[in-house]
Amino acid sequence: MATERQKYRHRPFKVSRDLITAGATSLGLVIISIAFGGAPDTHRAGDHRLPLRLAYFPNLTHAPALVGISRGEFQRQASHYRIEPKVVNAGPEAMEALLAGEVDIAYVGPSPAINTYLKSGGKSLEIIAGACSGGAELMGRGDENLHSVADLDGKRVAVPQLGGTQDVSLRRFLSLNGLAPQDRGGSVEIVPVKNSDMLALFLQKQIDAAWVPEPWASRLQVEAGAKVAVDERDLWPNHEFTTTVLVASTQFARAHPDAIQAILNAHSNSVHWLKEHPEEGKDAVNAALKALVGKGLAREVLTEAWKRVTFTVDPNRASILAMANAARQAGYITGKFDLSHAFLAKTVVASDLRRSR
Amino acid sequence: MLFPSPYRVGSTLIQEFRDGSLLNATAISLRRVLLGYSISLVIGVPLGIVLARVKFVEDTLGSLVSAFQSLPSICWLPLALLWFGLNDRAILFVVVAGSLVSIAIAVQDGVKNLSPTYVRAALTMGTPSWRIYTHVLLPASLPSILTGAKLGWGYAWRALMSGELLFVSLGLGQMLMQGRELADMSQVLSVMAVIMGLGLLTDRLIFGSLERHVRRRWGLAGA
Numbered sequence: 228m229a230t231e232r233q234k235y236r237h238r239p240f241k242v243s244r245d246l247i248t249a250g251a252t253s254l255g256l257v258i259i260s261i262a263f264g265g266a267p268d269t270h271r272a273g274d275h276r277l278p279l280r281l282a283y284f285p286n287l288t289h290a291p292a293l294v295g296i297s298r299g300e301f302q303r304q305a306s307h308y309r310i311e312p313k314v315v316n317a318g319p320e321a322m323e324a325l326l327a328g329e330v331d332i333a334y335v336g337p338s339p340a341i342n343t344y345l346k347s348g349g350k351s352l353e354i355i356a357g358a359c360s361g362g363a364e365l366m367g368r369g370d371e372n373l374h375s376v377a378d379l380d381g382k383r384v385a386v387p388q389l390g391g392t393q394d395v396s397l398r399r400f401l402s403l404n405g406l407a408p409q410d411r412g413g414s415v416e417i418v419p420v421k422n423s424d425m426l427a428l429f430l431q432k433q434i435d436a437a438w439v440p441e442p443w444a445s446r447l448q449v450e451a452g453a454k455v456a457v458d459e460r461d462l463w464p465n466h467e468f469t470t471t472v473l474v475a476s477t478q479f480a481r482a483h484p485d486a487i488q489a490i491l492n493a494h495s496n497s498v499h500w501l502k503e504h505p506e507e508g509k510d511a512v513n514a515a516l517k518a519l520v521g522k523g524l525a526r527e528v529l530t531e532a533w534k535r536v537t538f539t540v541d542p543n544r545a546s547i548l549a550m551a552n553a554a555r556q557a558g559y560i561t562g563k564f565d566l567s568h569a570f571l572a573k574t575v576v577a578s579d580l581r582r583s584r
Numbered sequence: 585m586l587f588p589s590p591y592r593v594g595s596t597l598i599q600e601f602r603d604g605s606l607l608n609a610t611a612i613s614l615r616r617v618l619l620g621y622s623i624s625l626v627i628g629v630p631l632g633i634v635l636a637r638v639k640f641v642e643d644t645l646g647s648l649v650s651a652f653q654s655l656p657s658i659c660w661l662p663l664a665l666l667w668f669g670l671n672d673r674a675i676l677f678v679v680v681a682g683s684l685v686s687i688a689i690a691v692q693d694g695v696k697n698l699s700p701t702y703v704r705a706a707l708t709m710g711t712p713s714w715r716i717y718t719h720v721l722l723p724a725s726l727p728s729i730l731t732g733a734k735l736g737w738g739y740a741w742r743a744l745m746s747g748e749l750l751f752v753s754l755g756l757g758q759m760l761m762q763g764r765e766l767a768d769m770s771q772v773l774s775v776m777a778v779i780m781g782l783g784l785l786t787d788r789l790i791f792g793s794l795e796r797h798v799r800r801r802w803g804l805a806g807a
Binding site for chain 1: 607
């Protein structure tokens with residue numbers, strides 16, 4: 228009787244060949260997933276220094292960050308901290324990470340910075356320095372005769388992102404020229420297109436013009452035969468407008484003013500190095516880009532783009548405020564509009580940056 | 585540029601394989617999906633059985649689970665990034681959100697469709713009620729659990745890929761997006777080929793074999 232019960236309780240379990248195949252394949256996948264790809268967490272054991280998480284894009288306009296990391300400048304200045312570089316691809320993403328407390332300091336465009344600042348009621352971040360000025364152009368298709376913003380009447384213009392910096396600029400300068408986008412009942416069609424997809428659309432004549440940042444403007448020129456219709460610098464006072472700023476999470480800045488100072492020193496040193504060594508700078512930037520995204524820029528594109536950007540430590544308050552106002556007019560910023568605490572007290576930056584030189 | 589030749593895709597594949605980038609990206613994606621999928625299985629299968637067997641749970645959680653199933657899990661990404669930050673936990677959350685619910689629902693349907701005779705017979709023969717679960721319900725609904733598991737794997741992959749496409753931190757999805765950023769369509773196609781290869785591998789060798797095994801055990805083979 229007992230044997231009978233045993234028999235029903237434990238049906239003999241036969242291992243079939245199918246079962247072995249399934250098991251072996253699963254095991255193989257698990258082994259691949261563990262053996263390659265490196266450790267998921269790069270935290271080095273035994274290093275008890277406080278991490279300082281620095282976010283930036285693999286992009287020409289973030290060159291001070293690229294060379295600051297590759298030349299070890301940040302780590303040298305902030306030696307009491309462990310610099311953790313975080314490479315991100317877009318401003319909103321960097322700002323999300325900053326809000327989530329995953330990033331302490333970030334290189335980012337002024338639009339996402341201002342947006343995040345306002346959305347958080349001025350509590351999340353402050354702009355501690357500028358990084359890059361210039362570096363955005365209105366590119367016209369080779370066979371179109373575009374020489375000014377006013378020529379855009381009835382055209383189809385691409386921007387990288389609705390609500391992004393170039394979109395806001397386009398709308399601002401359209402209205403200054405008495406034109407309006409189609410979504411406001413005007414004659415200019417604005418289409419959001421990823422920078423990388425613009426090349427193909429230009430070649431297929433799907434768009435007439437594009438308002439794009441570097442190095443894409445230069446790539447459009449070199450690879451798709453586009454022509455510079457307007458260099459955005461010419462539309463601004465002193466030919467200067469901010470494209471990249473350095474922001475710090477307010478919480479981090481309050482807790483670690485020494486880290487902010489160290490990063491500002493490193494940033495300032497990198498900017499000056501880039502200004503004094505443009506050729507070495509181009510090589511360093513291209514090497515960093517190659518390491519981060521697998522491919523550097525073509526020399527021709529890099530040389531062209533380099534001419535159109537200026538690295539600086541000055542955040543250029545006036546241009547940021549003008550952009551913020553334009554974003555509000557375009558309806559991208561709603562609600563309370565108070566930028567009084569968006570900048571780190573000016574005197575601190577100026578005096579300390581002078582000292583660091 | 586728009587349609588790279590098979591030869592170019594092949595040479596890109598070889599080059600990516602040689603410099604290790606492909607293997608690294610595959611390993612990272614696999615690690616994420618395996619971990620997320622395991623979590624989904626461990627929670628989803630018992631959840632499905634309970635949903636099918638306990639009226640109270642079905643009344644309370646049932647519609648919530650159905651509602652979640654209609655939500656593409658990538659919708660969770662913005663919140664997950666804020667809750668967990670820019671790291672693997674956020675993407676893991678998206679993967680689990682994608683596969684857990686579909687596994688639970690498939691298992692629930694499978695258990696519900698079992699003939700009540702099995703359970704009554706077992707009870708008549710004096711099987712203790714907890715053993716009904718381990719010795720009757722679980723083995724009897726194994727084919728539908730397997731279907732659920734397969735479905736869940738598909739959802740987990742999709743969730744992972746859409747997450748990696750939007751979210752920048754390693755993995756196959758990011759490699760594909762990098763190809764897009766560089767306007768390098770042969771890289772995009774090579775990553776797509778790897779994803780399809782992995783799909784074929786798991787479908788044929790793992791799920792296919794398991795299904796064959798189960799079919800044979802249930803006497804459904806060779807009909």
